[in-house]
Amino acid sequence: xxxxxxxxxxxxxxxxxxxxxxxxxxxxxxxxxxxxxxxxxxxxxxxxxxxxxxxxxxxxxxxxxxxxxxxxxxxxxxxxxxxxxxxxxxxxxxxxxxxxxxxxxxxxxxxxxxxxxxxxxxxxxxxxxxxxxxxxxxxxxxxxxxxxxxxxxxxxxxxxxxxxxxxxxxxxxxxxxxxxxxxxxxxxxxxxxxxxxxxxxxxxxxxxxxxxxxxxxxxxxxxxxxxxxxxxxxxxxxxxxxxxxxxxxxxxxxxxxxxx
Numbered sequence: 349x350x351x352x353x354x355x356x357x358x359x360x361x362x363x364x365x366x367x368x369x370x371x372x373x374x375x376x377x378x379x380x381x382x383x384x385x386x387x388x389x390x391x392x393x394x395x396x397x398x399x400x401x402x403x404x405x406x407x408x409x410x411x412x413x414x415x416x417x418x419x420x421x422x423x424x425x426x427x428x429x430x431x432x433x434x435x436x437x438x439x440x441x442x443x444x445x446x447x448x449x450x451x452x453x454x455x456x457x458x459x460x461x462x463x464x465x466x467x468x469x470x471x472x473x474x475x476x477x478x479x480x481x482x483x484x485x486x487x488x489x490x491x492x493x494x495x496x497x498x499x500x501x502x503x504x505x506x507x508x509x510x511x512x513x514x515x516x517x518x519x520x521x522x523x524x525x526x527x528x529x530x531x532x533x534x535x536x537x538x539x540x541x542x543x544x545x546x547x548x549x550x551x552x553x554x555x556x557x558x559x560x561x562x563x564x565x566x567x568x569x570x571x572x573x574x575x576x577x578x579x580x581x582x583x584x585x586x587x588x589x590x591x592x593x594x595x596x597x598x599x600x601x602x603x604x605x606x607x608x
Contacts, residue, residue: 350359392458393604394540396533397515401508401603403542408600409449416547416558418449418496419597421459422577423466423479424564424603425495426450428458428597430555440548440556449496459550461575463597470574485567491564493602500600506568506578508603510589515564527559527599528581533544542601546582550597562583563598 355413372543376544393402409417409427417425446454461467466479481487485505488494493501502513512531519530523543531543548558557563562582570576570591579598581590 394542395605396512396531396537396540396542398537399486400511400515401504402607403504403512404493404497404501404604405542405600406601407545408602412524414523414528414542414545416545417599418492419446419459419547419550419555420492420499420565420600421466421597422569422594423464423490424458425490425492426458427492427496428454428550433555439461439560440554441447441558442554444553444555446550447562447565456553457550459595460552461557461593461595465596466569466577466582468574469572471569473574474569480569480606484569492600497602502604503565503567503600504603506566506589509564509580511579513588518582518589520584527584528562529587533571544580544582545599547599555597557583563596564601565598569594577585 365445393404395402404491405413407417409429414537419429428446430441431447431453433444433446436442443582446458448454449510457463465583469477469479471484472479475482479486479490486503488499488502491503493503516533519532520531521528523545526545528545529541530541532538544562544564546557546559546562548556548561549563560583562580564580566578568578570578573591575593576591577594578589578591581588
């Protein structure tokens with residue numbers, strides 16, 4: 349499989365994995381927050397270029413920027429974390445059991461082609477079944493960021509991921525022992541940054557590449573290929589937009605607002 353081969357080619361990675369039951373990005377869970385706290389939470393975010401969206405400081409499922417948070421297949425709103433597994437050959441965990449954001453231990457992996465209902469559906473099918481809207485992006489009901497944090501938080505579009513690549517400087521670094529990228533705005537926005545941990549990805553009973561690779565879903569399918577969706581992909585010497593199988597378990601970094 350392409351993703352597994354990519355992970356195997358990465359440099360030796362750190363064996364750091366920090367799961368978190370709290371679904372709110374750097375704040376309280378949606379069920380824990382008061383109305384005032386929820387309002388304050390919705391106003392958080394970091395704008396990295398002029399008229400760009402505001403990026404959350406944490407992944408969905410994390411309370412600190414360096415925590416990995418939950419993994420989602422494309423269109424999933426539940427989210428899962430790793431339980432157990434054996435660290436193998438310095439780049440992946442094998443024999444992983446996945447635990448849902450509600451605390452349920454899964455009897456089978458959520459990250460297989462047969463368990464992903466968006467896999468191998470073209471845009472016409474995704475639209476007719478209510479997965480995406482007329483803009484070609486996931487609707488709120490199937491948006492992991494909106495589901496866990498509430499509106500106006502949402503998953504970034506494919507164009508916003510490309511804009512993140514184009515409009516920011518990036519540095520592979522370590523934060524509190526966790527590898528990832530420091531993404532910083534340019535010019536008037538050079539004092540603003542976010543940290544994206546290299547959380548790896550889920551595939552079957554594997555968590556591959558934690559500490560060496562980052563995989564962050566956009567809300568957009570690849571309209572040319574019914575099995576793929578767009579995402580942000582990075583490792584120590586690469587940071588860019590890519591496309592791959594929708595059943596892979598990836599991180600989600602929320603945004604709010606739209607480019608003007």
